[in-house]
Amino acid sequence: MSILLGLKGLFARSARRICNLPRPKSGSTIEMAGDYASFAEAEKYCEGYDGKAIIDKVSQSTMAVLNGKAVYERDGFLFYEKAINYNLLMYLYQCYIEDGFLSVCDWGGSLGSTYLQHRGLLDRLNCQWHIVEQKHYVKFGREQIHLERLHFYESISDITEGYNVALFSSVLQYLEHAAEIVADVIKPKPDYVIIERTPVGAAHHIWIQTVHEPIYEASYAACIYTEEELRAMVEGSGYEMVDSWHSLVDGDDWIGDKRVSEYKSLVFKKR
Secondary structure (H helix, E strand, O other), rough: HHHHHHHHHHHHHHHHHHHHHOEEOOOOOOEEEEOOOOHHHOOOOOOOOHHHHHHHHHHHHHHHHHHHOOOEEOOOOOOOOOOOOHHHHHHHHHHHHHOOOEEEEEOOOOHHHHHHOHHHHHHHOOOOEEEEOOHHHHHHHHHHHHOOOOOEOOOOOOOOOOOOOOEOEEEEEEEEHHHHHHHHHHHOOOEEEEEEEEEOOOEEEEEEEEEOOOOOOOOEEEEEEOOOHHHHHHHHOOOEEEEEEEOOOOOEEEEOEEEEEEEEEEEEEEE
């Protein structure tokens, strides 16, 4: 715990200015509609997360980052000024200090968005970053992205070395069977499980999320979880929640004038 307190002190000054900013409200770029009885019902009316427009935009943006034309990307949107997720980085460093290495299973991690955003700091560690993604992401990553520490897999079973962090960053809300996937990923008992940028509400809801430019044009089924549901996915496997925070980059979800969820991150440590 003393190491963690030291890391919190180290990052506090840099993070304070960011953390004091109000969280934004979702605007016209992202629209929500629902409720639906099931994922299957919602998916009848949307394109899905594996649409061509998404992978095309994300791959182009990722290559722009790798070619030095932007600092990082998120959901295919390019950013030109450095930004660091200090809360997440603090726990990655904590895990590295405890174990002497850092190996992250980033389930649904796109083409390495989180790793590339923090690459300058992560590469100082003995770090390996494993992305588990859809087939077309993996194909593009293996053919076009050649970085020593970044690896792409279609299945969790393809990762042959152990990992001490399981990361789910803005992904669980798009999975019909999220609890089953979480159970599979944390079966090897990584030291930390981190759920990042996930909508949390007072009740469980399923909606259609429609995204517009300048991100990309797409629509897909999405879910609001209660915090109790998210905690139950992890705590029953021998973990305890040790921290949580509100996302500093995601706007809360609104339908009309009603806020239906806020984006949160939860950190769990193996007991």
